[in-house]
Amino acid sequence: MTRHFLSLDRISTLALTLCLLATPLASAAEPTSSASASDEPPTLKGGSCSVQGLMDQIRRGLGSKSEAYRLYLRTLLRESAVTLPLHELQAAFEREYDPVMAEHLAAALVARTERGLEPEAMARVAQRALEDRDPSIRAATVRAMRLTGALERTGDMYERLVRDPSPEVRREAATNLVEDNLKVYGGRHGPAVDAAVTAAVASSDSKVTAQIVGQLMTGEVSAESARKLEQLLRSDSAEVRAAASSALGGVPAAEMTRAREALLGMYRGEQDPTVRKAILQSIARLGFSGAVPELQRLRGVDPSLAPEIDAWIRVLEMDLQEWSLILREKQRLQQAR
């Protein structure tokens, strides 16, 4: 099918949107009281699902103010995907140019692969994420691969996506890398962390690089990736330097000494206060109570950060043994101020 047909879909979506705008706004919780016919109970009849039926239902349901209903439709398509005809799903996906609908269909195809059916279903989604001419479609298909095994199944897709001409696509790809690492792999899967670091370095968009690096758990990062993070400390972007500083605080035991030296060496020359704060945090994280003397030595470098250093020293002197406990106490201290 072609974009010609898709433009019809767009018209129908537009018409639906206009109809909805013309309708008096009702709360999500309750229908309008004018809907007197609504007192009549609906005739409910369960039946088998079809691609076309689901697509029609979803297209209409997009306008619903009920988040529960929209979520239901999304779930229903994804759960139905494994029992629907693949060729029909693929055909619907190919001819769909409404980003929201394309995302639903892409998620359904991805679900087939995730649940042990054909790998090519996800491959088709990845291909469209990389190649579709419409950036909003590319972004939508990237979202459809979020919280799945796409990181392991799609080769260098993410390295390419973070270099996409569209900032929206780059951001969505970065979000996938971060969320997949944290939620699919529990933050402790070395190859997934390394793939994210590689993609972050590959991007020329400093916001994307910072978005990825600043939110990764780096406890399983390889030595090679640790070197890449150190290189990012020399970025022109303060945002990237701050993110890389934070990331180096979490590196595995074998990388701790080198990371600490890199951060300490950088602190005096760094002018940006946000970056300096990130460095202080990572020095604290790499040394725990043993970092107190180093922090005291840095106290005179930037007097405006002396209260921050004092706060770290106070918390580190509690001699807590897990970073999450230290962070919790630091936050409490800040709230108490």
Add this chain to the structure above:
Amino acid sequence: MTPESLHRSTSPAKSPSRQRLWLGAIALGAVALLIGVALIGSDSPEAQPKGGAAAAAPGTRQGGPSGNGTATGLAGQGGAEQPREKGPRFTATTCWEGLEHFNEAVTLETFRAWAAPLLAARDPHVREYLRGRLAELIGNDEGRALEVLGWAKEAPPTEFKLLMGGLRQSKAIVLPRVGARLTELGLDESIEIERRAGFLDGLQHLPQLEPGALERLTRFARDPASGEAGWITTRSIGRVMKEDLTRTGNARPYLDKLFTIGTESPDEPVRYLALEMEMHADAPLDAQATERLARILATEGSEHIREVAAHDLSLAQDKARGLEIYAKAFEAEKDLCVRWALFRFAARAAGKAALPVMANMAITDPRFQGNYQDIARLYASGVVDFDRIWFGLPDQNPHGCLDKHDD
């Protein structure tokens, strides 16, 4: 054991060092669930894995958002492609004619009657939708929430689960009068115990428990007649503690009550859970709480519970006293897995300063010599935190304790 029991008995993981303890919790939770709670929403969204970071075992990968289908149906209609001959089999879904109208026109007043045929259909996706839609209809309205609670008091079991599921998802669940009513219904002896457990389960979403309510709930939880409802109540107290601790920094009232339950309940799963809740909240322990744990370690008959107590003790604010208790308990302890817990959590309590105590433990029990050398080497290399120590160990299950709990 059901998937739900896994959910009931565990909370999200923070550290792999706790995996073994959770497995213990799972075992004990399963025992508790043999009693059976038909009314707490076995199909509630809470019972489903969320795919959250914390739910994943470190270094392992969870599945995608969809779990594998397991049941009987094959393909859809109309020339559907058959899954590969030896491939997975999936249950066909149901599409509902008329649901769009239901969604747009239903009100709180019509909800029960209109939802009845959908509820009877046993379609998990539509049930999930109904809970969400009911939550939207309740919104943040105290009166509506109380009305739904009134229905729940008399509703048949399946509808009860739906009503409570909707209420739990609604914004109104945190309102004080709703919490008070849940407590009242949960402690109402004229209501059957399974239904009371459902009400008590709803308490876990409250931001705090008032002293009077906390006292009454504690009394109920440690009462042998409470059974599964006592276990549910204990979990609710623990979850509110975690929330209140995050918000206010104070867990003391809850911890005091949980340790009371953990000491006085005659039911082992309830005692275990009471102590496990401290583990999930990571609440700091004052001198009094520390001494209570010392007594539990010395007197508790269940090795599972002594293990979780060993974990809890690592949050003692007086680290020197904590190490004294670890050393004494290790000497008296006969169970290998409890000794392993005492050994490793001494490091979580005091870090490198625990090494002399751990060295003595390894002299007392040479099975820990290798563990001591591994941990001492890591500290000597400059590692300072327990997480890196743990992940730096060559084997996180050196004494087969995980396998033991898997039995």
